[in-house]
Amino acid sequence: MESHSSVAHRWIRFSLLVGLVTLAVKVVAYGISNSAAILGDVAESVVHIGAVAFSLYSAHLAAKPADKSHLYGHAKIVFFAAGVEGMLVMSAAILTVVNAVWTFTQGAELGQWQLGLLLSLAAGGANGLWGLWLWRKGKKASNYLLAAHGEHLMADGWTSLGAAIGLILAGMTGWRGWDALAACLVGLHVLWSGFNLVRSSVGGLMDRAEPEVNERVVAILHAEGERLGFTWHRLRHRPLGESYWVDVHLLFEDEMTLREAHRRATELERALRRELGEGTELSTHLEPRKDHERQHPSQLK
Ligand SMILES: [Zn+2]
Ligand SMILES: [Zn+2]
Ligand SMILES: [Zn+2]
Structure with missing residues (x-):
């Protein structure tokens, strides 16, 4: 295609x-x-x-x-x-x-x-x-x-x-x-x-964040988070001309296998590409929900 x-x-x-x-x-x-x-x-x-x-x-x-x-x-x-x-x-x-x-x-x-x-x-x-x-x-x-x-x-x-x-x-x-x-x-x-x-x-x-793009990314994170069972924080995104570089922390249940968490993060990546353009890149930091606060409390919000 x-x-x-x-x-x-x-x-x-x-x-x-x-x-x-x-x-x-x-x-x-x-x-x-x-x-x-x-x-x-x-x-x-x-x-x-x-x-x-x-x-x-x-x-x-x-x-x-x-x-x-x-x-x-x-x-x-x-x-x-x-x-x-x-x-x-x-x-x-x-x-x-x-x-x-x-x-x-x-x-x-x-x-x-x-x-x-x-x-x-x-x-x-x-x-x-x-x-x-x-x-x-x-x-x-x-x-x-x-x-x-x-x-x-x-x-x-x-x-x-x-x-x-x-x-x-x-x-x-x-x-x-x-x-x-x-x-x-x-x-x-x-x-x-x-x-x-x-x-x-x-x-x-200067990677100026466009409010309209921010809304689109947040909407996808909400929808996919609900569907795939994750919450998220520390969202950042930078423009790449015809697409975007999105960077976010995803929090999963502590018991989830890394393999399953990775599968879900990859689905999120696909959803972002559909919305923001083929060239969109996603960097995620996968975290267990309960253990997260102990590991790096300063990064919450
Ligand atoms: Zn002209
Ligand atoms: Zn985090
Ligand atoms: Zn991967």
Whole structure:
């Protein structure tokens, strides 16, 4: 069976192709119209394509199994990559704003803005619709990666629309300031998405616990604990990009054989994998309930 994430990666690879075609159309639109807002949209597309290619590459690296020098595997690299991407996105945003202000103060004329407008609307619309389709597909398959990618593409579609509105106003009123203003808004939007990337990167590298994930893990521990007859404490979990590393102490009846306790812990591991992704790892500390307090009382709660 093909895994969840490799299906998503195939769609995202195809998405890269769609991105390159729409980027080419946007570059032509900029060349014709000389619009700062469309240039901002171009910058956002370049950054986006770079980010997607980079994240596919880092996902490929992350999938490499653990080795002698990386005993916990290579999953964390996706967060490092997201941080680098985020900083690139933020610099593209700042350049967009600087360029908008500069062209405005230079008083450069707009070119054939109507044709540029049509092209950029076509490219932006195609991106947005493609994103909507991927987002729906991701939601239906509850594939986080695909849904997030689709959502980003839809946001890019709105960015293109914003640039187009600025260009229409500038073209009709003859005041170049509208175009510069739209470019600045596009720049701010891109800056915000770059900032979010950096934030999620830091969160991932610092093992920030996501409350929503915590709820899911606790729900499974409760359900499986009831079914398999264990209680638990000292729960910890850390994100691995597309899955999680869960670490918990399980308390069984003192008389239970180690063999049986291990079988039940393995069932818990399967349940966690079903919920949190194939790559999820579980480390457990198996403990006899009555003897536990004597062994390490400080670890309770
Ligand atoms: Zn983007
Ligand atoms: Zn314990
Ligand atoms: Zn085992």
